[in-house]
Amino acid sequence: MRRIAVTALALLAACGGDVPSRPPSSPPPTTDARSGGGMTVDDATSKAFSRPGPNLSAERLALHTAGDAVFEATFVPAPAEVNPGLGPRFDNVSCAGCHTGDGRGRPPAAGEAFNSMLFRVSLPGSDAHGGPMPVPGFGTQLALRASVGLTPMAVVTVTYTDSSGTFADGEPYTLRVPHYAITDPYRELPAGVLVSPRVAPPNFGLGLLEAVPDATITALASDPDAVDAGVAGHPNYVWDAAGQHVALGRFGLKANTATLLDQTAAAFNADMGITTSLFPTEPCDDDIPACADHAPDLSDDLLHAVTEYVRTLGVPARRKVDDATVQHGEQLFAGIGCARCHVPTLQTGVVAGAPEVSNQRIHPYTDLLLHDMGPGLADGRPDYLATGREWRTPPLWGIGLTAIVNGHTNFLHDGRARNLTEAILWHGGQGAAAADAFRRLSKSDRQALIAFLNSL
Numbered sequence: 001m002r003r004i005a006v007t008a009l010a011l012l013a014a015c016g017g018d019v020p021s022r023p024p025s026s027p028p029p030t031t032d033a034r035s036g037g038g039m040t041v042d043d044a045t046s047k048a049f050s051r052p053g054p055n056l057s058a059e060r061l062a063l064h065t066a067g068d069a070v071f072e073a074t075f076v077p078a079p080a081e082v083n084p085g086l087g088p089r090f091d092n093v094s095c096a097g098c099h100t101g102d103g104r105g106r107p108p109a110a111g112e113a114f115n116s117m118l119f120r121v122s123l124p125g126s127d128a129h130g131g132p133m134p135v136p137g138f139g140t141q142l143a144l145r146a147s148v149g150l151t152p153m154a155v156v157t158v159t160y161t162d163s164s165g166t167f168a169d170g171e172p173y174t175l176r177v178p179h180y181a182i183t184d185p186y187r188e189l190p191a192g193v194l195v196s197p198r199v200a201p202p203n204f205g206l207g208l209l210e211a212v213p214d215a216t217i218t219a220l221a222s223d224p225d226a227v228d229a230g231v232a233g234h235p236n237y238v239w240d241a242a243g244q245h246v247a248l249g250r251f252g253l254k255a256n257t258a259t260l261l262d263q264t265a266a267a268f269n270a271d272m273g274i275t276t277s278l279f280p281t282e283p284c285d286d287d288i289p290a291c292a293d294h295a296p297d298l299s300d301d302l303l304h305a306v307t308e309y310v311r312t313l314g315v316p317a318r319r320k321v322d323d324a325t326v327q328h329g330e331q332l333f334a335g336i337g338c339a340r341c342h343v344p345t346l347q348t349g350v351v352a353g354a355p356e357v358s359n360q361r362i363h364p365y366t367d368l369l370l371h372d373m374g375p376g377l378a379d380g381r382p383d384y385l386a387t388g389r390e391w392r393t394p395p396l397w398g399i400g401l402t403a404i405v406n407g408h409t410n411f412l413h414d415g416r417a418r419n420l421t422e423a424i425l426w427h428g429g430q431g432a433a434a435a436d437a438f439r440r441l442s443k444s445d446r447q448a449l450i451a452f453l454n455s456l
């Protein structure tokens, strides 16, 4: 096995500049630090994910700022003068409570409650639109907090056990395997309920991802290089509640949401118990008085502002693009097949009303497609066309700033990986060959690959 890896890399080196006939898998070093095109922000501080794109018009910037205030706002149960409408059951009191610094959440430390992570639930089968089948009394998400006087839907705890392995050079490693327990359900939780733990992902650059044409994404699904290597992904198709039609899914960890408007309105509804004209029903039973009141808690104007806020968050510029180790790491990233799924470069189309995200050359390191990641990462809970083993390739831009923005380096859908190396080692299924190739790299090559990821 080791010989195969060496040969592949030797080949890569021998081909030199002639390789890039198939862009996704064999790109030249991306010395372009402008990861978000014109939406790139020069900030590598704890605010790196919270900056508007520098190319916003004054009018768009004003809307962004108005939406920012709502994104940060702490909501309280109605009636209240300011920010009413929270609950009665919810997972957090603000968008920023989970997407801290517009970045990512994490699983709780020992003794802590879940805060920036949520649990989707469903029964086997699908609803009228092909989406997950709601659990009576629970819907499709466990609300782990509740207003005074009510009990939360359930209590969830996580414990970890160790799983060890070794790199080809003999260096050992240990991964942590999560185990979840759901106790104290407020009503009977049916046997066989499917549970999907999900950490809040970063919120920047999403307007650019929304602007990538559908045709680009579907073409990546049939990219010959990915097909030949057996790692081609497929798009999700989901119900677009605002448009009232089926659309290509891009957002959510299983590409289970089509647009930022749907994603934002669904977050208000399911994560905070705040209704809007798009999702006017509280995520709880009608026997609770607050639930019977179906007047939207949040106006369309404010929903629009928060959606535009998320749409116009810029992408931090890369650091150290000229560093030789980083460039070597980037070659390895392409050489061992990471770039087949984490596609380095995409071109956005034209979005009416959002000139700042239109016609941008971006480096998100995602194909926005679903991939089978093997049994180790499986949640066993289908979500539209995503099976219980599939996840959307997450964008890797900005990932090297996670520690600075969020104070941790917990990665993957449930935050089980404690650093980038563990995130790679968990790749199974279609990602297994790349993870195996990573295990066969020398220590200095592994470090170069990580240095590259940290430059994003």
Ligand code: HEC
Pocket (backbone or CB within 6 Å): 071, 091, 092, 093, 094, 095, 096, 097, 098, 099, 115, 116, 117, 118, 198, 199, 200, 201, 202, 203, 206, 250, 251, 252, 253, 254, 256, 260, 263, 264, 267, 268, 271, 272, 306, 310
């Ligand atoms: C309880 C924690 C929590 C709260 C509160 C929350 N989110 Fe999220 N957010 C998540 C999780 C978890 C996901 C992934 C959801 C999925 O996979 O279905 C997510 C996904 C998203 C995405 C898609 C990101 C991507 O990469 O696809 C956006 C946009 C988003 N949230 C915006 C918001 C907004 C706006 C609010 C406030 C109205 C909000 N969120 C409130 C946890 C939260």
Ligand code: HEC
Pocket (backbone or CB within 6 Å): 231, 333, 336, 337, 338, 339, 340, 341, 342, 371, 373, 377, 391, 392, 393, 394, 395, 396, 410, 411, 412, 413, 414, 420, 423, 424, 427, 430, 431, 434, 435, 438, 453
């Ligand atoms: C077959 C497609 C595929 C390949 C090949 C692949 N990845 Fe991934 N990668 C994914 C998917 C899907 C996830 C999300 C898995 C999850 O959350 O459970 C992911 C997650 C990650 C994460 C964590 C991101 C986050 O936001 O939590 C990192 C880092 C990463 N991959 C790096 C790599 C590297 C480096 C390689 C090459 C060794 C690689 N990947 C190869 C599909 C792929």
